[in-house]
Amino acid sequence: EVQLVESGGGLGQPGGSLRLSCAASGFTFRSYSMNxxxxxxxxxxxxxxxxxxxxxxxxYADSVKGRFTVSRDNAKNSLYLQMNSLxxxxxxxxxCARGPINSRWGQGTLVTVSS
Amino acid sequence: DIQMTQSPSTLSASVGxxxxxxxxxxxxxxxxxxxxxxxxxxxxxxxxYDASSLESGVPSRFxxxxxxxxxxxxxxxxxxxxxxxxxCQQYNGYSTWTFGQGTKVEIK
Numbered sequence: 001e002v003q004l005v006e007s008g009g010g011l012g013q014p015g016g017s018l019r020l021s022c023a024a025s026g027f028t029f030r031s032y033s034m035n036x037x038x039x040x041x042x043x044x045x046x047x048x049x050x051x052x053x054x055x056x057x058x059x060y061a062d063s064v065k066g067r068f069t070v071s072r073d074n075a076k077n078s079l080y081l082q083m084n085s086l087x088x089x090x091x092x093x094x095x096c097a098r099g100p101i102n103s104r105w106g107q108g109t110l111v112t113v114s115s
Numbered sequence: 116d117i118q119m120t121q122s123p124s125t126l127s128a129s130v131g132x133x134x135x136x137x138x139x140x141x142x143x144x145x146x147x148x149x150x151x152x153x154x155x156x157x158x159x160x161x162x163x164y165d166a167s168s169l170e171s172g173v174p175s176r177f178x179x180x181x182x183x184x185x186x187x188x189x190x191x192x193x194x195x196x197x198x199x200x201x202x203c204q205q206y207n208g209y210s211t212w213t214f215g216q217g218t219k220v221e222i223k
Contacts, residue, residue, distance in 0.1 A: 035212065045151075045159065045202055047212035059210055062116075095158055100209045101149050103170070105158035 002026040002104045004096050009109030012086045016113075022079040022096030022106055030074035033057075033099030036081050038092035039108075046092075049081065050099065064090075086113045117141055117205055121215035127223040134190040136218045138203035143183045147207040150179055150188045153217075154199045162201075163188065190220075198222055 008020040022034070036048040049070040050059040058070055069082040079096050093108040118141040128134050138148065146166040151159035161170045163179035166186055176191045190197055203215040 033209075037212075044217045045153075045204070045214040047214065050209075050212070061211075101161070101164050101206055102151075102159075102204065102212070103161050103164070105160075107158055 002098070004098065004104060004106035006094060006096055006106045006109040009094065009111045012083070012090075012111060012113045014086060014088060014113055014115055016086050018083045018086065018111060020081040020083065020094055020096075020109060020111070022081075024077045024079065024096075024098075027098070027104075029077040034072065034079045035097045035099050035102055036070060036079075037095045037097055037102065037105075038090075038111075039095070040089075040092040043092075048094070051079070083111070086111075088113050117144060117207060117211065117213050119203055119205055119213050119215040121201075121203055121218050123218060124216065125219045125221060127221050128193050129223045130193055130195060132193045132223075134193050134197075134220060136188045136201055136203075136220075138181075138186045138188070138215050140184045140186075140205055144205045144207040146182050147205055148179070148181070148186050149204045149206065150177075151202045151204060152197075152199045153202065159202060193220070 003025045005023045012018045033052045051070045067085045071080045091113050095108045096106045098104040120139045122137050148166045150163040153159040167179045178189045200217045200219045202217050205213050
């Protein structure tokens with residue numbers, strides 16, 4: 001069974017940093033690209049970042065470019081999102097999803113940016 | 116950037132009704148479109164990909180159609196489990212992903 005489990009969410013300070021992780025199991029992680037997608041409270045879905053299976057191709061939404069960094073460790077079946085210079089508008093549930101069309105999603109981890 | 120516009124934003128329907136949701140892209144995305152269902156407090160679930168391909172395990176009452184800039188999701192006979200919010204998502208060229216704003220299907 002495909003499983004994606006996010007962790008690392010919590011309360012972050014404006015201007016601060018958080019690192020999210022996504023642990024994958026039940027499929028050949030190294031063969032799939034991955035996406036991060038977020039959902040602000042009561043709002044719709046917003047794509048955040050993409051990373052190819054071999055890490056050679058990476059994309060970011062304009063809203064996070066220069067502040068967030070996506071990475072992966074195929075040996076550990078894990079995906080990461082380093083979030084720096086946090087803003088209040090980054091408050092959301094963050095999902096990792098199996099690419100390229102987001103066929104499977106984790107349960108999400110809540111990030112709250114507030115002082 | 117490609118913008119996706121869904122209509123309606125909210126839809127009131129009864130069990131057994133035929134329901135249609137529309138998604139329009141700001142430029143052609145060929146058939147690079149998916150539909151998702153999301154229930155409160157849970158992650159989205161893929162229903163349709165490549166505009167009209169039914170994801171494995173999804174009931175056949177769900178269908179998708181369209182290409183270019185106009186797409187539809189149809190539920191042929193609405194079931195109690197189908198009351199949820201539905202999103203379209205474009206993935207043209209696998210370089211950007213954009214979601215529609217969502218359509219909430221409510222009980223009439």
